[in-house]
Amino acid sequence: MPGASILIWTQLTEGLISALREAGAWNDAAPPRIELAIPRERSHGDWTTNVALLAAKEAGEKPRALAEKLAAAFPRDAALFESVEVAGPGFLNFRYAPEFLDRLPSRILSEGENFGNSDAAQGLAIQVEYVSANPTGPLNVVNARAAAVGAALVRLLRATGHRAEGEFYVNDAGNQVDLLGASVAARFAERIGTERAFPDHGYLGSYVADLAAQLPEVEARRALADADGARWFRERSLEKMLAWQRSDLSDYGAEFANWVRESTLHGAGDVEKALASLEARGMIYRAIDPEIDCSGAPRGPEPDAPRDPATYVRSGRFGDDKDRVVVKSNGVPTYLLPDIAYHRNKRARGFRHTIDLWGPDHHGHILPLKASLAALGLEPDFLEVLIVQQVNLLAGGQPVKMSKRAGEFISLRDLMNDVGSDCAKFFFLLRSTSAHLDFDLDLARSRNDENPAYYVQYAHARIASVMRFAAGRGLAPLDAAAEAALDHPAEAALARQLAAFPEVVRGAATAREPHRIPAYLMETAAELHRFYHACRVVSEDAPRSRARLRLAAAAAVALRNGLSLMGVSAPERMEREAEVEA
RNA sequence: GCGCCCGUAGCUCAAUUGGAUAGAGCGUUAGCCUCCGGAGCUAAAGGUUACAGGUUCGAUUCCUGUCGGGCGCACCA
Incomplete structure (x- = not known):
């Protein structure tokens, strides 16, 4: 425990x-x-x-x-x-009681990296599905935000006694991947001087040409000539894209226990089974128009020719605005059916709860999916969706111009190269997930006191420095000498702040609000600095020095554990901008 | 027309699921280094929480309406 x-x-x-x-x-x-x-x-x-x-x-x-x-x-x-x-x-x-605060630092030191953890959730199996970007391009800044938040949520849930796992869902079955393959084929043809029309709405980003350039030339030439070669380009492009995303996320510190491909759900018959299960529950019907429709959406013009009936799920009975089409009149499933099958699959794998992190343009899908899962008979609280709101990148005080269509945008990799992954994660986790985020690139780039990301890290490095200084005087925080009382107000204030850490972790996990962690850490760093200014740590008074060292070391534990929850490093040393330039 | 997110200090955002006197950072102003790291500390200024009602011991938080910003409302994913 x-x-x-x-x-x-x-x-x-x-x-x-x-x-x-x-x-x-x-x-x-x-x-x-x-x-x-x-x-x-x-x-x-x-x-x-x-x-x-x-x-x-x-x-x-x-x-x-x-x-x-x-x-x-x-x-x-x-x-x-x-x-x-x-x-x-x-x-x-x-x-x-004062003696509780006096003894607290020693207890924190003995708990070490477990300080802040609890077993409140008693091993509840919970999954966090995050990023799940289409494998058709580099990860964007919203993906980067989702990656920071999702990974932090997994750590927070584990710290509070959940059996939590991260998962990445790969939409590899849709026609966007076909389009990616066709785009790459066209770029390859261009590269070797052959004529091949670029597909309509194809992917225009320079990474498409990069993908083409990395193909094995002999095989690619053969595929280009082959009537069935589109599949080769599709598969090659998909695997390469996935490998890129995987390594970017890994370098960013976002780990996933599972990468689940939509294609495997189709292959295993999960999609048909989900449909059959809905049908068996009487939740499926075929019709031209939905039986329930209170969506209030403006009706489009009546189609000239009468349509064939489509297959609907009775999501309208479970809180959705209207019943939704799961199989189009042409026999092709909509996106919703595999999504239902995927979540059914999650539940079948034993997860009692799943938290999905979706982008801002997907909030319209929450109700249809939740209602469909209810129609399927899953627990009403099985699916929890958090919307990761949009990110506005600012440079020079102006929004950074990006064109998704042209494939010109700042990627996760760009961001890591530009401001560093520690800094990026700190900025993303600083704000509540549901709120729009202005990401000031100039501020994130700066390596000085204007950058809030360094404030917390600096507090940790400062403690490490005091430890080194004390060690030179033969003092260590774990010396088992009698504990001196913490009688200075700044000492008690810091100890109180440290005592709150487990509760902050618990609250951040239950509210799904990782931003409480950096907020707490900034307060803790401020208390540490106040303590440092008010109380000389290493002095001639050895018992007092040891007590203060213990307190400082305990603060370092809280800072380190909090940063670790964020996936941000806790450096022992930092160099100032001036020193870097010198 | 409908739904979701949001509106809090000059700017960017908090506010512990409805709590007590709404707080930080940046910016502004005035101070603090012979001493363990000044990427720090202290202090000042800055607010009718968009607006109007309602619910109750108590509202930034919940409800209704208005205004303003963003994003969605397909037999696309």
Whole structure:
């Protein structure tokens, strides 16, 4: 049970349940919701709960009166809390005992890389599907954002006791890959001086020519001459594109346990099975128009010729605006059917829950897919979709012009080469996933104090430097000498900040909000710097030096673990811009 | 016409699932290095949380409406 010793949340919850029982405010049928938080206002204690406010009505008491009862009945652990106070309209505020904070650094050091972890989820199998870009071009900046967020989510979920895996879904069955193959074939023909028309809506990016240039020439010439050669170009281009994406993501630090190809679902008959399963549940019908349609979309002009009937899924019964076509009148499935089959497949592989990260242009698909999965009988909470909002790249204060159609855009690889992957990830994780992000390339490029990414790393490097200095004086943080009290306000403030880390990790994981981690780390770095300025660490007073070293080392653990959740390195040393140029 | 995301300090964004006096960074202003890394610290200025109602002990958060920005609304994926 790593980290559980400091997961005060559990202890508080259990204590409050016991106090609620004793106060007669516990109802087994409808237990009051217990919300615990770390108040931003210090004077409100180190932990706070509003449970008395929430439970008062049910218990038939005034909030403050109930709060008084709960404070009296709360099981006291003098080594953890020195006081439980009633405040305001009925808040309960808990205050750490000084000795808890004194001992905290040693406990954090012994937990090491496990500090911050908990087993709250008890091994729930959960999957995070992210990036899942079409294999028809380099990864773009939204993919880069999704990669940072998805990888961070997997780490956060693991840190909170989930069995979490990353997965990449490869859309290799659609006609876009045909188009890629045809585009590459045309570029190859161009390269060897043969005539071959470039396909309509073909991929125009320079990477297409790069792909063509890397083909084995003899085989490619043969395929070009062959009537069935399109398939060769298609397969070659697909594999090469996938290999590029794979290595880019790997270099970026985004790991995937599985790469699942849409083509394998077709090959294994999963798509037909999904359809059959829907049909067996009476969720399929054939018609010209959907039976349910409340979408409010403007009706197009009536087609001249009567259409043949298509196959619909009854998604409209499960919250969708309308029933959706799963097989077109020409017998070809729409995108929705393989998507349903894919998610059915995920569930069959034992995942109890899946989190899909989709791009901003896909939010219209959430409802149809969710409703279809409900029609299939999957648990309503099986699929959770997070939209990774768009990224606006700025340079010189102006939006960077990009043309997806012409294949001219900044890729993940460009971004890594330009600002570095640590910096890119830090910037992407700094903002909430659902909000549009302005990515200032000039700021990300800068290696000075204007760049927020370095602030946290610098705090870590600074601690490492103090450690080196102390080691030169024969001092180490793990010396088993008697623990001196932390009596300076800046020491206590830093220790309090460190105590909050497991709760921040827990909250970030449950809310699916990785941005809470960098926010916490920036606060922690600020506390560290304040402590550093207020308290000389290495002094003539050896016991005090050791206590402060322990505190600083514990702060380094929190910073390192937090950065690690983000996939960002925690350097032991950093060089300033001026030094780099010198 | 309908749906989704968003609207918070000059700029970029937070605000612990409805909590107490709305906070950071950048920018601006004024200070702090004989001393463990100044990529740092301290302080000041900056707000009717787009607007109008509603729900309640309590609203940036939830509901309704209006305005503004972005993205979607196919038998394309």
